[in-house]
Amino acid sequence: MGNTTIKILAKELNLSVASVSKALRDSHEISHETKQKVLALARKMNYVPNPYASSLRRRVSKTIAVVLPEVADSFFSLAINGIESIAEERGYHVLIYLTHESFAREKAILNEFKSGRVDGILISVSGETCDSSHIKEVAAEGIPVVFFDRICEDIETARVVTDDFESGYVAAAHLIEKGCKKIAFLSTSTSLSISNNRMQGYKKALKDHKMKMSGHDIVLCGNDPDENYRIIKNLLKKKQRPDGIIASVEKLTAAVYLACKDLTLTIPKNVKLISFTNLPTALILNPPLTTITQPAFEMGKTAAAVLFTALGKSNNELKEETVVIPSTLTVRSSTGC
């Protein structure tokens, strides 16, 4: 114990605390010689500055917060990697918070940030988040907030997204091209930006191809895998069952495979499936899965980069902008013939 502090270094070197502090920060008002001495002793005594003392004084924490709905999802895992890669580069620390899709929790987390714990925030909102006043409040305190993936439209800040509308369109168009006559769209939320955009793209594709929306083609699932399985099974048991399915979020994929298996429906013969996912195993599924994969790593990286441009500025100002990084369609046998 007994961490070495600037005070200790100062005493040891017969210097003032101020001089040592300046030497350590390589100030021009300190002689080369003194700097050398200070640095040498600091290294020798393994001096590591107390970040909280520094934060308190300078009013910057050199840490950012990443607020996510969950982490057991390949998209968010990859996004964290992207964020971390940039944060590391800039010498920033990354605090992670999980909302578990709860609005209340998200609100509580954001509120805490008014304390100055973090210099900036990266957030992908919960599935329950409709109102964004909690985010506005934090932003109003001068803490820059960058949205990524799941965004809020009604707040003037930077956003990093993928082309969800186009991807939804592409997914539906692909199924139509493959001969599907009745395409179901599986979603988990009606409030989420990404879900809505994907759904709008899907609707547009149907319309452009003169296909009628029966209204029953959009199926709302939840967070519980078992329940999702039941919902999807029921969907596939119907006489008028779909011959094409778009799983608009990763976690619905397995349920579709399982339901098909249990009902002895063959993918892609009886029903074709396309999923929005970054699963590394898509290629080795049975059958290999056609996917819309989001540029998760790049989105994380970009969001972090955008945040740091704001943190570089004296006012921390983030101009309103929306960076769109396209998703890619990878065709595999789950939609083949």
Next chain:
Amino acid sequence: MGNTTIKILAKELNLSVASVSKALRDSHEISHETKQKVLALARKMNYVPNPYASSLRRRVSKTIAVVLPEVADSFFSLAINGIESIAEERGYHVLIYLTHESFAREKAILNEFKSGRVDGILISVSGETCDSSHIKEVAAEGIPVVFFDRICEDIETARVVTDDFESGYVAAAHLIEKGCKKIAFLSTSTSLSISNNRMQGYKKALKDHKMKMSGHDIVLCGNDPDENYRIIKNLLKKKQRPDGIIASVEKLTAAVYLACKDLTLTIPKNVKLISFTNLPTALILNPPLTTITQPAFEMGKTAAAVLFTALGKSNNELKEETVVIPSTLTVRSSTGC
């Protein structure tokens, strides 16, 4: 901007800063009435205490560090969930650091913790880590370190692991039972505790079943997926190719599937496969994958809980102990007939 501070509250209420501070911390030496007034104003002015000022004074940060090799792996994603669930409960914040399997990076990260940034550390060491002096140094500063999954043996602290030796044994025994005569063990490291233990278990099983180890049965892969694919393909191209494979880490799984496909070898007919993985898609792979699944969430949760027992004590002492949470074998068709 202009965060409200205790000082502001105090002025507003005609109280001393000390009294306000005590009231906020619900001290017994403050009258009920005053507490009410303080709390009311604090709420009204949306007072959020500055955590760094508090940390500086009290010498606790209410934050822990989680140091991981990577996050794009289902094990670590789940572990983070477990850790977060406990941290959240205790009102702790979670800083995340990725070593990307680099020892140098791990060392740099750990060194930073001497500063008092965190109260405790949860770590799963990098694949390059043989020497643990960097960890000892931090522990010597009085910061409790709990290992989980990938541990170091030579340091006296708490560890949370799964039964790797037994799992390795079980995996091999299962393949033997299924009729395999030549079982390859795929690993990515020779220094990692988990890899070694799994391998020892594998060796023991072979020995117990009177199977000879040719010495070529242990295959060292790396971190690059393409290279791993080549290594595994070469393995399967050999005349004396294995009829059973144990993928001792998750990321080698896909490569085996792909190599088999390209060589038109059928799983499980030509080669049986068992993987150490928490992949949620194991069940819908082609064929469904027999797995040893680690209790990732529980391990994260337990590791965090153990850390917090230490943080609860005045000396932060962590008694040397090794908590073992068993993995489970789930038999599916990849090892079937």
Next chain:
DNA sequence: TTGAAAGCGCTAACAG
């Protein structure tokens, strides 16, 4: 080029 002093916001003796 160096040092003295003040203070970031909060807490912990200690007095009153």
Next chain:
DNA sequence: CTGTTAGCGCTTTCAA
């Protein structure tokens, strides 16, 4: 029960 005082470790005027 409330207030005064003295810092936590660091940075930043400002003066020497």
